[in-house]
Amino acid sequence: MNSADSDPHCPECGEPIGQTATYCMHCSADLTAELESGDTNEDGAWDETGSPSAGTGKRTDAGESSASTGNERPEQLLAPDGLVDNTLTVVVGIVGGIIVGLVGSIVLAVLTGSGWALAFGFVAWLGATAYLVRRRTVQGAVAKSGYAVAIVLLLVPVIALSPGITVDGGIEGRGGLLLVLFLFVAIPAGISAAIGWVAARFVPENAGGSEG
Structure with a gap:
């Protein structure tokens, strides 16, 4: 994934995240487990086939996110380390x-x-x-x-x-x-x-x- 459009997106809020992100800087969701399951070649980064879909609110390899189950977390207005x-x-x-x-x-x-x-x-x-x-x-x-x-x-x-x-x-x-x-x-x-x-x-x- 070489372009910004192909970057992985947070399964909770749909915002773009880094290739090796373990948490979302937008909604503070913990993505450690998702990264481990999505890193099929064990290079420490999201794989294209295992990364969350952009803006869908669903994980492509780990089932539905909290958005599909009705357990949404309130959006964080401030980044914890901002x-x-x-x-x-x-x-x-x-x-x-x-x-x-x-x-x-x-x-x-x-x-x-x-x-x-x-x-x-x-x-x-x-x-x-x-x-x-x-x-x-x-x-x-x-x-x-x-x-x-x-x-x-x-x-x-x-x-x-x-x-x-x-x-x-x-x-x-x-x-x-x-x-x-x-x-x-x-x-x-x-x-x-x-x-x-x-x-x-x-x-x-x-x-x-x-x-x-």
């Missing part, structure tokens, strides 16, 4: 890390009344940011950030149990404050977790291992 995706991943990671560090510092400062809370918040910010910006896709970064923010928000009610604050009414008063604080953070924590869950649905399947 410049835009990588930039957005870093931005999301930094913002998520700041929120985690800031909320964590406030909670710990109130609980302990110690200046070490600021040091803890700084470490939490660096750790969370380093983890989030290393996600392969922006969807993965948004998902993990959403979950992390939800967790630190749900730690806020624990402030009611801190001996560093004075609460009228003894145990009952602290229990009431705990409930009030929980109700205060429940909605934003739920929204944050929901955003994380929705974003996780759009993480490409072949990026799942790197998003864990």
